[in-house]
Amino acid sequence: DVKVTQSSRYLVKRTGEKVFLECVQDMDHENMFWYRQDPGLGLRLIYFSYDVKMKEKGDIPEGYSVSREKKERFSLILESASTNQTSMYLCASSSSRRLGDYEQYFGPGTRLTVT
Amino acid sequence: EDQVTQSPEALRLQEGESSSLNCSYTVSGLRGLFWYRQDPGKGPEFLFTLYSAGEEKEKERLKATLTKKESFLHITAPKPEDSATYLCAVRDQTGANNLFFGTGTRLTVIP
Numbered sequence: 001d002v003k004v005t006q007s008s009r010y011l012v013k014r015t016g017e018k019v020f021l022e023c024v025q026d027m028d029h030e031n032m033f034w035y036r037q038d039p040g041l042g043l044r045l046i047y048f049s050y051d052v053k054m055k056e057k058g059d060i061p062e063g064y065s066v067s068r069e070k071k072e073r074f075s076l077i078l079e080s081a082s083t084n085q086t087s088m089y090l091c092a093s094s095s096s097r098r099l100g101d102y103e104q105y106f107g108p109g110t111r112l113t114v115t
Numbered sequence: 116e117d118q119v120t121q122s123p124e125a126l127r128l129q130e131g132e133s134s135s136l137n138c139s140y141t142v143s144g145l146r147g148l149f150w151y152r153q154d155p156g157k158g159p160e161f162l163f164t165l166y167s168a169g170e171e172k173e174k175e176r177l178k179a180t181l182t183k184k185e186s187f188l189h190i191t192a193p194k195p196e197d198s199a200t201y202l203c204a205v206r207d208q209t210g211a212n213n214l215f216f217g218t219g220t221r222l223t224v225i226p
Contacts, residue, residue: 004158031212033213040218041218042202042216042217042218042219043159043202043204043216045213048212048213050212058213090158090159092158094212096212102146102147102164102206102212102214103147103149103161103164104149104161104214105161106151106158106159106160106161107158108157108158109156109157109158111156
C-alpha cells in the first residue's frame with residue numbers, strides 16, 4: 001500500500017513564526033504536491049515537484065516555499081505565518097512511470113492554526 | 116481554465132436509498148477523471164480513475180460513470196459507513212501531473 005505521512009496532525013503557531021511541514025512517501029513516486037483545503041474552496045494547489053530539487057508553483061504559492069532535497073521528502077515552508085494561513089494542509093504523491101498512472105495518494109493532513 | 120462543479124453540495128439519504136452524485140467538468144482535453152472519498156479530518160482516499168466516455172468502474176456499492184461532460188458516482192443501497200465527502204478531480208491535456216479538484220459532495224447516510 002502507498003503510504004504518505006505528514007510530520008504533524010495538529011500544529012499551533014504564532015503570527016510571524018517560520019513553519020515547516022514535512023511529508024514523506026514510501027512508494028518511490030516522482031511527483032509530490034502540497035494543497036491547502038478550506039471550507040467552500042476545496043483543495044487548492046500550493047506547489048508541486050516532479051523530481052528532486054525541482055519545484056513548480058501551483059495556484060496559490062504566495063507566502064509559501066518548498067524544498068525537495070530527497071525523492072521521498074517534500075517540505076512546505078511558511079516563511080512568516082499569518083492568520084490567513086490557518087488551514088488544513090494536505091500532501092500527496094503520484095507516479096508518472098506508467099501511462100495513465102496519475103492518481104494521487106494523500107497523507108492524513110496537518111491542521112495548522114496561526115494565532 | 117479547467118472547471119469542476121459538483122452537485123449537490125450535500126445529500127442526506129436513508130440507509131438503502133440509492134442515489135447519484137454529479138461531477139460536471141470543463142477541461143481542455145480530458146486526460147483522466149478521478150473520484151476520492153474523504154472522511155472528516157482525514158486526507159482524501161483514492162477510489163477510481165476514468166479516462167474515456169462510456170467507461171465505468173465499480174467498487175462495492177459505488178459505481179462511477181463518465182460522459183464527455185460529466186461523471187456520476189452512483190451509490191447503491193448505501194450504508195452509514197458510506198457517509199463522507201466525495202471529491203471529483205480532472206487532469207487535462209497540458210501534460211501536467213497536477214489535478215484540479217471540485218469542492219465535493221458531503222454525503223450523510225442515516226440508519
